[in-house]
Amino acid sequence: QLHPTCPGRNVPCWEGSVPKSWTLIQIALIFGSRILDYVFNLCEGKFDFLERLSDNLLLNIISYLDLEDIARLSQTSRRFAKLCMSDELWEQIVRSSCDHITPDMQALAQDMGWRQMYFTNKLQLQRHLRKRKQRQGSQRSSQP
Numbered sequence: 001q002l003h004p005t006c007p008g009r010n011v012p013c014w015e016g017s018v019p020k021s022w023t024l025i026q027i028a029l030i031f032g033s034r035i036l037d038y039v040f041n042l043c044e045g046k047f048d049f050l051e052r053l054s055d056n057l058l059l060n061i062i063s064y065l066d067l068e069d070i071a072r073l074s075q076t077s078r079r080f081a082k083l084c085m086s087d088e089l090w091e092q093i094v095r096s097s098c099d100h101i102t103p104d105m106q107a108l109a110q111d112m113g114w115r116q117m118y119f120t121n122k123l124q125l126q127r128h129l130r131k132r133k134q135r136q137g138s139q140r141s142s143q144p
Helices: 021-031 033-043 055-062 067-073 078-085 087-097 103-112 114-119 122-142
Strands: 002-006 009-012
Touching (some): 067 078
């Protein structure tokens, strides 16, 4: 029996031919329960197109969202939580919101994380940068 999935395209329908429970267990053991759920959803015509997008593309899309939307998105799945907390995302956000990032600011972001840097106010950032420069100066003066 053929089941229409989109206009002009038919694929075999798996409805009515669900494997026995022991086969499902074996499939879940080999491929994981996530893949098994994914296949069942495909068979029911439920396509998750976001699942197919690469992390880099998703990070690029997420970087255009408002902070509130990023917070909401991070609660939808483990994958989105990981992406929404990633340094790569927050680096993109910081770079798009700042006119110029000095090498000192970049080094500070590497130390504290881009997300933390984004949420730190300018006065605190200036204090962090001063402390960092002082530490580097004292390290240089103590070296022979």
